[in-house]
Amino acid sequence: MIDVIIAGGGPTGMMLAGELRLHGVRVVLLERDLEPTEVVRALGLHARSIEILDQRGLVDRFLPLGTKHPLAGFFAGIDKPAPERLDTKYPHTLGLPQPVTERLLTEHAVEMGAEIRRGCTVTGLSQDDEGVTVELADGTSSRARYLVGCDGGRSTVRKLAGIDFPGEPTRVETLLGEMEIGVPWEEAMPLMLEVRKTQKRFGIGPFGDGVYRVVVPAEGVSEDRAVMPTLDDFKEQLRRVAGTDFGVHSPRWMSRFGDATRQAERYRAGRVFLAGDAAHIHPPTGGQGLNLGVQDAFNLGWKLAAAVHGRAPAGLLDTYEAERHPVAEEVLNNTRAQIELMKVEPGPQSVRRLLTELVGFEQVNRYLVEKIIAVSVRYDLGSENDLVGRRIGDLALKRGGLYDQMHAGRAILLDQTGTLSAGGWADRVDHLVDVSEELDAPAVLLRPDGHVAWAGSDQQELEAELARWFGAAL
Ligand SMILES: Cc1cc2nc3c(=O)[nH]c(=O)nc-3n(C[C@H](O)[C@H](O)[C@H](O)COP(=O)(O)OP(=O)(O)OC[C@H]3O[C@@H](n4cnc5c(N)ncnc54)[C@H](O)[C@@H]3O)c2cc1C
Numbered sequence: 001m002i003d004v005i006i007a008g009g010g011p012t013g014m015m016l017a018g019e020l021r022l023h024g025v026r027v028v029l030l031e032r033d034l035e036p037t038e039v040v041r042a043l044g045l046h047a048r049s050i051e052i053l054d055q056r057g058l059v060d061r062f063l064p065l066g067t068k069h070p071l072a073g074f075f076a077g078i079d080k081p082a083p084e085r086l087d088t089k090y091p092h093t094l095g096l097p098q099p100v101t102e103r104l105l106t107e108h109a110v111e112m113g114a115e116i117r118r119g120c121t122v123t124g125l126s127q128d129d130e131g132v133t134v135e136l137a138d139g140t141s142s143r144a145r146y147l148v149g150c151d152g153g154r155s156t157v158r159k160l161a162g163i164d165f166p167g168e169p170t171r172v173e174t175l176l177g178e179m180e181i182g183v184p185w186e187e188a189m190p191l192m193l194e195v196r197k198t199q200k201r202f203g204i205g206p207f208g209d210g211v212y213r214v215v216v217p218a219e220g221v222s223e224d225r226a227v228m229p230t231l232d233d234f235k236e237q238l239r240r241v242a243g244t245d246f247g248v249h250s251p252r253w254m255s256r257f258g259d260a261t262r263q264a265e266r267y268r269a270g271r272v273f274l275a276g277d278a279a280h281i282h283p284p285t286g287g288q289g290l291n292l293g294v295q296d297a298f299n300l301g302w303k304l305a306a307a308v309h310g311r312a313p314a315g316l317l318d319t320y321e322a323e324r325h326p327v328a329e330e331v332l333n334n335t336r337a338q339i340e341l342m343k344v345e346p347g348p349q350s351v352r353r354l355l356t357e358l359v360g361f362e363q364v365n366r367y368l369v370e371k372i373i374a375v376s377v378r379y380d381l382g383s384e385n386d387l388v389g390r391r392i393g394d395l396a397l398k399r400g401g402l403y404d405q406m407h408a409g410r411a412i413l414l415d416q417t418g419t420l421s422a423g424g425w426a427d428r429v430d431h432l433v434d435v436s437e438e439l440d441a442p443a444v445l446l447r448p449d450g451h452v453a454w455a456g457s458d459q460q461e462l463e464a465e466l467a468r469w470f471g472a473a474l
Contacts, residue, residue, distance in 0.1 A: 001131060001143055001144060001145060002026050002027070002028050002142065002143065002144035002145075003020070003025045003026040003027065003144060003145050003146065003308045004020055004025055004026070004027050004028075004144055004145065004146045004147070004148060004304060004308065005027075005028050005029075005030060005132070005134050005142060005144040005146075005147045005148070006027060006028070006029040006030070006147075006148050006150055007030050007122040007134070007147065007148070007149050007150060007151045007156070007157050008029075008030075008031065008032075008149065008150035008151030008152060008155075008157075008276075008278065009029050009030075009031030009033075009102075009106065009116060009118070009150075010102065010150060010152060010276065010277070010293070011042075011098070011101055011102055011105055011276070011290050011293055011294055012150040012275050012276025012277070012278075012293035012294060012296060012297050013029055013031070013148075013150035013151075013275075013276070013297075014029070014102060014105035014106050014108075014109050015105055015109075015293075015294045015297035015298065015301075016148060016150060016275060016297035016300060016301055017029050017109035017112075017114035017116075018056070018105065018108045018109040018112050018114065019056075019297060019298060019300075019301025019302065019305075019409065020114070020301055020304065020305055020308075021109065021112035021113050021114050022056070022112060022301070022305075022408070022409040023301070023302065023305030023306075023308075023309070023409060024305075024309075025304070025305050025308050025309075027109075027113075027114045027115065028114075028115045028117060028142065028144070029109070029114055029115065029116045029117065030117050030120040030121075030122055030134070030136070030142070031116065031117070031118050031119075031120060032119070032120065032121040032122075032151075033118065033119075034118050034119045035118075036099060036102060036103065036106070037099065038099055038252070038253060039098075039099075039253050039255055040097040040098055040099060040178065040207075040213070041098050041176075041255075041257075041284070041289075041290070042097075042098040042101065042284075042287060042289065042290040042291075043095060043096075043097060043098070043287060044066065044069065044093045044094050044095045044096050044287060045062070045066070045093065045094045045096055045101065045290075045291060046093055046287065046288070046291050046372065046373040046374060047086070047088040047090045047091065047092075047093075047373040047374070047375050048088075048291065048295060048373060048374035048375050048377070048391065049290075049291045049294050049295065049374075050062070050063075050090040050094055051088065051089070051090060051375075051391070051393075051394070051403070051450070052294065052295065052298050052450075054089070054090075054394065054403045055403045055406040055407070055450055056406070056407055056409070057404075057407040058104075058108060061104050061107075061108075062094065062096060062101070062104060063094065065096060065100055065104070066094040066095050066096035066100075067094070067095040067096075068092045068093070068094060068095070069092060069093045069094075069095050070082065070092060070093075071086075071091060071092055071093055071369055071373065074093070074286050074287065074369070074372045074373075075286060075334075075338060075359070075368045075369070075372060076200070076285065076286075076337075076338040076341040076342055076352065076355070077200045077342065078341075078352070078355065078356050078359050080356075080359045080360065080365055082365070082369045083362050083365050083366045083369065086366070086369065086370070086373075086375070087370075087375060087393055088373070088375050088393060089393065089394045093287070093373075098290060101290065105294075120136050120137075120138075121136060121137035121156075122134055122135070122136060122137075122151065122156050122157060122160075123135050123136060123137050123156065124141075124160060125147060125157065125160045125161065125272065127147075127270050127271050127272060130145070131143050131144055131145045131146075131271065132144055132145070132146065132147040132271045132272060134147055145271065145308060146271050146272075146273065146304060146307070146308070147271060147272045147273070148272075148273045148274070148275055148300070148304070149161070149272065149273070149274045149275070149278045150274075150275050150276050150278055150293070150297070151278050152276070152277045152278060153260075153262075153277040153278070153281040155274065155277070155278035157272060157274065157278060158264055158274055158278050158279075161269040161272045161274075162269060163264050163265060163266050163269055163274065164264070164265040165262045165263070165264055165265070166262060166263070166265060167260065167261045167262030167263060167281075167332075168260060168261045168262070169258075169260050170221050170225070170258025170259055170260040171221065171258075171259060172201075172217065172218075172221070172258070172259050172339075173217075173218040173220070173221045173222060173225070173256055173257070173258050173259075174201055174215060174216065174217050174218060174256065174257055174258075175214070175215070175216050175217075175218050175229050175233060175234055175237055175254070175255075175256050176213075176214070176215050176254075176255050176256065176257060177213075177214050177229070177234060177251050177252070177253060177254035177255060178207055178211050178212065178213055178214070178251065178252040178253055179211065179212060179214055179231070179234070179248045179249065179250060179251040179252065179254075180210055180211060180212065180248070180249055180250045181204070181212050181214075181246045181247055181248055181249075182246065182247015182248065182249060183246055183247050185206060185212075188204060188246050191242060191244070192204045192242070195241060195242045198344050198349075199217070199241055199344060200342040201215065201216075201217045201342060202215060202216050202217060202241050202242065203215045204246065211252060212248075214234060214238070214246075214248060216234065216237045216238050216241055216242075217237065217241060218233070218237055218256065219237065219240060221258065222256065225256055225257075225258060228254055228255060228256070229254050229255070229256050230254070231248065231249070231251055231254070233254075234248055234251075234254065235248060257283075257284065258283075259282075259283040259339055260281055260282075261281065261282045261283070261332050261335065261336055262280070262281050262282075263279065263280045263281075263325070263328055263329060263332055264278070264279045264280065266321065267279055267320060267321035267324065267325060268317065268318070268320070268321055273300060273304070273320065275293060275296040275297055275300055275324075276289075276292070276293030276294075276296055276297070277289060277293060279296065279324075279328065280292065280328040280331070280332060282331060282332045282335040282336070283335045283336075283338070283339050284335075285335045285338035285339060285342070286334065286335060286338060286372045287372075288331050288334075288335065288372060288374075289331075291374060292327070292328060292331055292374075295324075295327070295374060295377075296324050296328075298449050299320055299323060299324050299449055300320045300324075301409075301448075301449075302409060302447070302448035302449060303316050303317055303319065303320055304317070306470070306471070311428070311470070311471045312471060313467065313468060313469065313470070313471040313472075316469070322379075322380075323379040323380075326380075327374075327377055330371070334371060334372070341355060375391065375393075377390070377391065378390045379451060381453065383454075383455075385441075385455050385456075387440070387441055387444065387452050387455045388452050388453070388454065388455055389451060389452065390451065390452055391449075391450050391451050391452075392439075392444065392446060392450055392451075392452055393438070395414075395436040395438045395439055396436055396437070396438060397414075397432070397434040397435070397436050398434050398435060398436075399432075399434055402414070402436070403450075405430065405432060406446075406448075406450060409448045410428065410429065410430050410448060411425075411428060411429040411430070411445065411446060411447055411448055411453075411469070411470060412429065412430050412431075412432055412445075412446040413429050413430070413431045413432065413443065413444075413445050413446075413462070414432050414434065414436075414439070414443060414444050414445075414446060415431060415432065415433050415434075415442075415443040416433075416434070416435045416436070416439065416441075416442055416443060417442045417443055417457055418433045419457075419459075420443055420457070420459055420462060421459065422466070423463065423466070423473060424472075424473025424474045425466045425470050425473055425474070426474075427474055428470045428471075429445075429466065429470060441455040441456065442455075442456065442457035443455070443456065443457055443462070445462060445465055445466065445469075447469060453465050453468075453469050
């Protein structure tokens, strides 16, 4: 039997497929579309996602294809430079169109041995004590021990699993597309910047090869957002917002998105899990959705692999929702706040001016930036030690960078005392005796996702945590 079926081959599904393969799990990924999409939704990766790629030895595939952008303007477009000395090796955003990110994650998943089946639409599911049966639109079915719905905001898996998706519907809609413009950029740019002073949801920018990315607020909300806008829709809305349609023509693709904000009430129903947009949707402000999905997959992968191999301690699979639901809740909250701050009415504009002043304070700026780039995430693992639950940076060890030690996706006992032992867990946990000036603890136990499970120097305490996260000793 297949171990895990993943429904949906967007960034979340592809990341998860690669993570599961790292642990030898038999994975089949079912993707509805025959070809990868050319629609560019996400424009880049934030620090925590880049760190994750670094932890798996993949970062060198991504960095050369992207552009480093300074970390400014990511909170409601408030244009203050990021504070200095952010706690990450990657204090910038990596500009990378979503189709490129997806292609690189797909290549990795395939190299790792994941089976990707395109043109497969999941239409039904049923589960029992042993596994999940997934039905496809072509009348065939497949069975696996677990199913993960990574099938986007309109997730079929979520609906079939009976998981509610409470929240708020779309209230404002935006048109997005790539097209050419009929006036020289030197003429268009000043007008665009003038309009943007008050209309933050509008923008035009060169995207290479004479193509421009056009974003313009739509009037009202369409009845069916699956119906794509036309070039005339773009012209009409541009004239309304900017007084001219910039002579737009020759579109490459056109799309629309809303500001619906919803979160799955549960991330798990028996043997079925949700990750990425299937579990949460929110406006794209701050560029967080893809990053959030990739980070969901990174959290779930090693836990599901442990369950497949029969080594998951009781409750491990439930920590996925316990850890990731609050993180997405935070993102929903900050995107909702940003949408309010970007409104053109005098009230929101006043709050925006006040917040812009507050961002002048280094601590406020740091707090907001670290939230968006997700390096301040701390899972509540029940410890009072502030290090526990946090992800750890790429510490400089005597032997080199810590992230280089994480490529195999195994847990690590990083021991500066040289007195501890991974004992009966040595088959699952690498014991590194090494030191780093950047680590303020005698030893830390790092989970395969790089979050600190324990910090201290007591062997007995350590063994309790090893059992809690990795099951019984051999
Ligand atoms: C305008 C815009 C700009 C954005 N900018 C950013 C940004 O800068 N940074 C950022 O982090 N995020 C951004 N996002 C959000 C980001 O695009 C999404 O969060 C991300 O694509 C979610 O990835 P996913 O894999 O969870 O879902 P998706 O990318 O939606 O992938 C789901 C996949 O499932 C497939 N599928 C659907 N139904 C089925 C089925 N029944 N059976 C099989 N397959 C199925 C689909 O074909 C699709 O390939 C933006 C979004 C928009 C709209």
